[in-house]
Amino acid sequence: MRLLLLAATLLTPLPAAAQDKVERVVMLMRHGVRAPITGEAPLDTKVDGQWPAWPVAPEFLTPHGAKAIAQLARHDRRWLGTTGCPAPGSVRIHTNTPERTIATGRAYADALAPACRLTVDHEAAGTVDPLFEPLRAGATAFDANKAVAAITAYTGGVNALTARHAATIRELDRVLGCGLPAGCSTPGPATLKPSADGRGVEFTGPIRATSGTAQVILLQYAEGMPMAQVGFGRADAATIKRLGVLHAALFDVFTRSPYMAAHQAGPLGDHMLKVLTAPTGPRLDVLVGHDTNVTALAAALGVDLDAPGFALNDAAPGGALVLTRRRDARGPYVTLSYRVQPLDAIRNGTATVVDRAIAIPGCATRCPLDRFDKLLRAKLAPVVTG
Incomplete structure (x- = not known):
C-alpha cells in the first residue's frame, strides 16, 4: 500500500524520565463526532418525539466534531513540541476512505501545523483499505x-x-x-x-x-x-x-474475542510495529479509522478503553491509542497511552484532554521494544501477502 510521507516539523523530544527521549510516536485514532449512519438507530425503532436534524449528511464529520479534533491536535502539538511549518518526512497521516475519516485527518493536520496545508493520505474512493477493513479486504486468513x-x-x-x-x-x-x-x-x-x-x-x-x-x-x-x-x-x-x-x-x-481481535487488528498492528521498529521513518505516524479499529487493537493489546463520560470500552470520538518509542541508557522501549477528550469537553468545546498511561500486559509501563514487538505480534493474525 502506498502511504505518502507528509512534511512536518521535527518533533522536540518529550522527557519521560532523566536522559529519556521520544524517538517515534504512532497513534490509532477514531474519527470525530459525525452525523448518524442511516439505519444506525433502526428505522423501525418506536419513539415518543422527533429525531433531531443534523447539520451535515449522514456519516459525515460535523463542524463541531472538527473543532474537537483540532483541540486534540493542538494538545498533541504542545506535547510533541511541534513548532512552525514542517520539514519533510517526519509526520505521516493516513486515513480510511469515508468522508468522516478523511475530514478528521484534515482537521487534525490543519491544527497540528497551522497554515501549512499538509496533505492527508488515503486510498482512492470506493476502494477497501486493508488496514481499516481487513475482513472485507481478505487481508488475513479469516475463518x-x-x-x-x-x-x-x-x-x-x-x-x-x-x-x-x-x-x-x-x-x-x-x-x-x-x-x-x-x-x-x-x-x-x-x-x-x-x-x-x-x-x-x-x-x-x-x-x-x-x-x-x-x-x-x-x-x-x-x-x-x-x-x-x-x-x-x-x-x-x-x-x-x-x-x-x-x-x-x-x-x-x-x-474483543482473541480470534476477532487478531484478525481485525492484524494489518494495523503489523503496520504500527513496523513503524516502531524501523531504523528510519516518520517521527509521528497517525492512522485515522473507526471504533472497530481502536477496540480491536485494545483487545489485542489486552487493555481496556477508559475515558471520562464514556462506558468502559466504548471508543470515544477522536480518542487514540498512542504507542511511543522512547530511548534511555538501557535502549529503546515502548509506552502505551489512551489520549482522549472527556465527553463533556467534546460537547462544550473546551480544550481538556486526558492522556492516560496504560500498563502493557506482560511488560508493565516500560516495555523493551523487542519484547513489545513479540508480545503484540503473537496476538495478531499474519497479514496475507500476494
Missing part, C-alpha cells in the same frame, strides 16, 4: 466458522450477552419513551452466523439493534445539541454513559 465459535466462547453466547444487558435495554426503552411492553426496538431473537461471503459474521438481535441507538444519543450529546433534543429530553450525561454499555457490547462480538 468465519472459527470466528463464530470464538465469539460464542468469549461472550457465553449471544443470548447470554443479551441477558447481561437486559436492564440497560429497558433503560433505553425509557429514554425512547414509546411505552410499549415489548420495548421500543423489536429486532427478534439474537443470532450469530458466518456471513454469506465468509468474510465476516452476521449478528442480529437486541444488542445489534440497541447499540446503534445508544451511540446516536451519545453523538447528539457530543455534538452539543440542546438537552431537550438529546435522547428526546430524557437522557442526561450519566444516562448516556450507562447506555454506552450497549454500544460497547457490540465490540464483544466484532472485535
Whole structure:
C-alpha cells in the first residue's frame, strides 16, 4: 500500500524520565463526532418525539466534531513540541476512505501545523483499505466458522450477552419513551452466523439493534445539541454513559474475542510495529479509522478503553491509542497511552484532554521494544501477502 510521507516539523523530544527521549510516536485514532449512519438507530425503532436534524449528511464529520479534533491536535502539538511549518518526512497521516475519516485527518493536520496545508493520505474512493477493513479486504486468513465459535466462547453466547444487558435495554426503552411492553426496538431473537461471503459474521438481535441507538444519543450529546433534543429530553450525561454499555457490547462480538481481535487488528498492528521498529521513518505516524479499529487493537493489546463520560470500552470520538518509542541508557522501549477528550469537553468545546498511561500486559509501563514487538505480534493474525 502506498502511504505518502507528509512534511512536518521535527518533533522536540518529550522527557519521560532523566536522559529519556521520544524517538517515534504512532497513534490509532477514531474519527470525530459525525452525523448518524442511516439505519444506525433502526428505522423501525418506536419513539415518543422527533429525531433531531443534523447539520451535515449522514456519516459525515460535523463542524463541531472538527473543532474537537483540532483541540486534540493542538494538545498533541504542545506535547510533541511541534513548532512552525514542517520539514519533510517526519509526520505521516493516513486515513480510511469515508468522508468522516478523511475530514478528521484534515482537521487534525490543519491544527497540528497551522497554515501549512499538509496533505492527508488515503486510498482512492470506493476502494477497501486493508488496514481499516481487513475482513472485507481478505487481508488475513479469516475463518468465519472459527470466528463464530470464538465469539460464542468469549461472550457465553449471544443470548447470554443479551441477558447481561437486559436492564440497560429497558433503560433505553425509557429514554425512547414509546411505552410499549415489548420495548421500543423489536429486532427478534439474537443470532450469530458466518456471513454469506465468509468474510465476516452476521449478528442480529437486541444488542445489534440497541447499540446503534445508544451511540446516536451519545453523538447528539457530543455534538452539543440542546438537552431537550438529546435522547428526546430524557437522557442526561450519566444516562448516556450507562447506555454506552450497549454500544460497547457490540465490540464483544466484532472485535474483543482473541480470534476477532487478531484478525481485525492484524494489518494495523503489523503496520504500527513496523513503524516502531524501523531504523528510519516518520517521527509521528497517525492512522485515522473507526471504533472497530481502536477496540480491536485494545483487545489485542489486552487493555481496556477508559475515558471520562464514556462506558468502559466504548471508543470515544477522536480518542487514540498512542504507542511511543522512547530511548534511555538501557535502549529503546515502548509506552502505551489512551489520549482522549472527556465527553463533556467534546460537547462544550473546551480544550481538556486526558492522556492516560496504560500498563502493557506482560511488560508493565516500560516495555523493551523487542519484547513489545513479540508480545503484540503473537496476538495478531499474519497479514496475507500476494
